[in-house]
Amino acid sequence: MKKCLILYESYHHGNTEKIARAMAEQANAKVCTIDKVHTVRVEEYEIIGFGAGIAYARPYDKMLKAAAQLNLQGKAVFVFSTSGMGKAKYNSALVELLKNAGASLVGTFACKGYDTFGPIKMIGGIAKGHPDEKDIAAAKRFIQQMVVS
Numbered sequence: 789m790k791k792c793l794i795l796y797e798s799y800h801h802g803n804t805e806k807i808a809r810a811m812a813e814q815a816n817a818k819v820c821t822i823d824k825v826h827t828v829r830v831e832e833y834e835i836i837g838f839g840a841g842i843a844y845a846r847p848y849d850k851m852l853k854a855a856a857q858l859n860l861q862g863k864a865v866f867v868f869s870t871s872g873m874g875k876a877k878y879n880s881a882l883v884e885l886l887k888n889a890g891a892s893l894v895g896t897f898a899c900k901g902y903d904t905f906g907p908i909k910m911i912g913g914i915a916k917g918h919p920d921e922k923d924i925a926a927a928k929r930f931i932q933q934m935v936v937s
């Protein structure tokens with residue numbers, strides 16, 4: 789199994805944190821919020837996952853800004869997100885940024901996450917109950933493929 793680090797940013801409902809922790813458990817990975825990335829030695833890991841909630845159809849700004857600061861030349865990376873809609877294409881901005889930093893993208897994952905942002909709060913939010921058991925199981929299957937040697 790490859791030595792894996794998972795960096796994440798999750799502030800709305802802790803949805804992405806749930807996915808990050810499930811992945812970490814499955815892959816025996818180190819998990820860390822992106823604002824604490826300075827406390828880990830990124831270069832020691834063979835594969836790094838970057839996960840965030842989505843705001844305005846892009847991964848959280850904090851993640852985009854911090855990821856851009858890292859030396860990822862030649863590093864295997866994957867991207868994951870949770871969002872009200874659960875669209876994988878929301879990962880694009882982070883995927884492009886990592887590729888431009890010289891990293892090698894090995895996969896992306898997306899699922900729904902409970903969303904009460906803006907007016908949808910009035911209707912009780914969307915994607916209630918997500919990530920659910922199926923989302924967690926899918927996230928575990930995904931990371932399993934990422935870390936097998």
Ligand SMILES: Cc1cc2nc3c(=O)[nH]c(=O)nc-3n(C[C@H](O)[C@H](O)[C@H](O)COP(=O)(O)O)c2cc1C
Pocket residue numbers: 797798799800801802803804805840841842843844845846870871872873874875900901902903904905
């Ligand atoms: C400011 C803001 C903007 C959002 N914009 C979108 C969006 O464009 N598309 C979407 O599907 N969900 C959107 N969401 C919902 C979140 O992406 C979703 O709830 C996500 O699971 C939150 O992750 P977290 O709990 O890990 O922070 C937005 C949420 C917030 C707070």
